[in-house]
Amino acid sequence: MSRILALFMxxxxxxxxxxxxxxxxxSGTADNTKTAITRDGQEISCDGxxxxxxxxxxxxxxxxxxxxxVKVRLEYLTAEKAKIKLYVLSDISEDPAHKKLxxxxxxxxxxxxxxxxxxxxxxxxxxxxxxxxxxxxLQKHDLYTLCGTQTAIAKPGSGYEQRDxxxxxxxxxxxxxxxFFTMAEFEKVFGKPxxxxxxxxxxxxxxxFDTEASDDKYLYKDGSRFETSKDSVAVDEFRFQDGNxxxxxxxxxxxxxxxxxxxxxxxxxxxxxxxxxxxxxxxVIQLREDSEGISDGHIxxxxxxxxxxxxxxxxPC
Numbered sequence: 001m002s003r004i005l006a007l008f009m010x011x012x013x014x015x016x017x018x019x020x021x022x023x024x025x026x027s028g029t030a031d032n033t034k035t036a037i038t039r040d041g042q043e044i045s046c047d048g049x050x051x052x053x054x055x056x057x058x059x060x061x062x063x064x065x066x067x068x069x070v071k072v073r074l075e076y077l078t079a080e081k082a083k084i085k086l087y088v089l090s091d092i093s094e095d096p097a098h099k100k101l102x103x104x105x106x107x108x109x110x111x112x113x114x115x116x117x118x119x120x121x122x123x124x125x126x127x128x129x130x131x132x133x134x135x136x137x138l139q140k141h142d143l144y145t146l147c148g149t150q151t152a153i154a155k156p157g158s159g160y161e162q163r164d165x166x167x168x169x170x171x172x173x174x175x176x177x178x179x180f181f182t183m184a185e186f187e188k189v190f191g192k193p194x195x196x197x198x199x200x201x202x203x204x205x206x207x208x209f210d211t212e213a214s215d216d217k218y219l220y221k222d223g224s225r226f227e228t229s230k231d232s233v234a235v236d237e238f239r240f241q242d243g244n245x246x247x248x249x250x251x252x253x254x255x256x257x258x259x260x261x262x263x264x265x266x267x268x269x270x271x272x273x274x275x276x277x278x279x280x281x282x283x284v285i286q287l288r289e290d291s292e293g294i295s296d297g298h299i300x301x302x303x304x305x306x307x308x309x310x311x312x313x314x315x316p317c
Contacts, residue, residue: 046147056134060122061086061107074147084109164266166287166299172247179235186233193219205317208234239310257308
């Protein structure tokens, strides 16, 4: 009887300890898995992955700003690529007790979905810089899976459509001339040119009239440059100096026009396409020439000391 009772007690103890041990092991595994997930980045967010990728790269902005200051945000996704904004926060408040932070873009990157290339388009979107970054970050995480549910997917081509448009038909130089005019109109509005150079001596890679005529010329006036073909003249580069200005849809733009003023006209270009131009230390924005995206070129507006300096019609060679 005692042997039967002892056997019964052993069975009871085993039945009690079994589930208890099983539960303990399961709980322990869950805790380790959770720790491993966090440590290995399995629970990383879209912003976290973007930040890790960018800060492991040789992006231009990281050369000028500490990686602790540079913040990263996904602007939009298309089926082919993601556009990434790099920015810093600055306190513009005059009262130290009440901070007033403003966001300043310092870089723009694009992540190409198929090739997994990361490119820097800050200086020139048409000549992107291919960056190096820690590609192992993408071995366990898919950027589109993480970010696709957090950011609206843009329609194909919308990255280009978001650029503001400045059509030449809406521009009047010194309030009078469109971009193309005659030599007589040039002299009436601007006066005699300061200097003249034959295009064949300047050997530009692309010209406005595209005639390659031997007598085509560049006219220089008050720092601005105009191209001629026979009696036709076109603005190539226009300097806002010596009282020269333009009106755009009736709004005057001159040497006193600030970047904030331009932002009222072209908010996407100023907020979304701002970068340091590689030709110098001038801020530059890019504007499309037409709404349909037919033109291969664009208009660049440069700023010096926060004010408009000059504008240039850019065409690919």
